[in-house]
Amino acid sequence: MIGKLKQNLLVACLVISSVTVLYLGRHAMECHHRIEERSQPGPVGLGATLRTGYNASAAGGPVYNKDMPLVFIGGVPRSGTTLMRAMLDAHPAVRCGEETRVIPRILAMKQMWSRSGREKMRLDEAGVTDEVLDSAMQAFLLEIIVKHGEPAPFLCNKDPFALKSLSYLAKIFPRAKFILMIRDGRASVHSMISRKVTIAGFDLGSYRDCLTKWNRAIETMYTQCLEAADKCLAVHYEQLVLHPERWMRTLLRFLDIPWNDAVLHHEELIGKAGGVSLSNTLTSSPSQPQGSIRTLGLSQDTWLQRAPAHLEMPGQQVLRPRREPHRLTIPAIWRPPAH
Secondary structure, eight states: OHHHHHHHHHHHHHHHHHHHHHHHHHHHHHHHHHHHHHHSSSSOTHHHHTOOTTSTTSTTOOOOOTTSOOEEEEESSSSSHHHHHHHHHTSTTEEOOSOOSSHHHHHHHHHHHHHOHHHHHHHHHTTOOHHHHHHHHHHHHHHHHHHTSOOOSEEEEEOGGGGGGHHHHHHHSTTOEEEEEEOOHHHHHHHHHHTTOOOTTOOTTOHHHHHHHHHHHHHHHHHHHHHTGGGEEEEEHHHHHHSHHHHHHHHHHHHTOOOOGGGGOGGGGBTSTTSBOOOHHHHTOTTSSOSOHHHHTTTTOTHHHHSOGGGSOSSOOOOOOSSOTTSOOOOOOOOOOOO
16 A cells, blocks of 8 residues: 555656656747847847837837937936926927936945945856946836836936936946036025925934035036046036026037027926926925026025024135036035034
């Protein structure tokens, strides 16, 4: 009886093993066939997955890839990044869309891996080299930028702190261009504190802490902007508000995008199809660019009257660009007063 039971179990095991081997063999053949298909020339791989709504089914439709002319808008929050994004979004050939919130985080994670010698060694040993990571980052970032909004000839991304990784973005997207929005740090900090705009790492209960973090962030981004040479343009919020047409013409020439008057009237396209989209949080905020840029003015900069007196800068300490003299000088950078 026991011998017969063992015999039945042995037969059952042989059957299960045979079925498993057959299944794995067929699966391996399917994988090999797919790999061969991907190796054939044609619109496959990343480009095929990123084909969008212009004419997604027809061959020869628009294909997005790492060599397309992407635009990245960044800067310290409350420095006019949303205004710049809204003005560009008003252009019929441009689509920026709202902040993804994902892109700066994945860039920060990549930066953390690169800075840790031990982590980088482990990744290299596992075959996850810089080339593999760069390819994966290209695919991930491009997928987010392309698919989180409508298709357009020119796509841009506005995640303010993404420009902390400006040099890396310029490496993996060789035709990308960057717009660094700069505003007087005291005005930016007063705006984020008075409007309770939560920013990771910023203590909104301390002007000193926020200004110190502002210093650190703007220096990081501005240094990389200078190193990017003709790929990055610094735009001052104050100058954009005072002279919108002059600066938008300069900006569109820099981006190789034809001029369109719509960029000066973004408020007329808010909430409309193909126009400017704002999140519910932004539309409920009186400081967001829902009105004409001329009504924004600089009257909102009330930090001179309301900020603590100890924030007065001890001197006109400025950073001057080493090249490209057409750019403006960065506003004076605040330093903590000596104790």
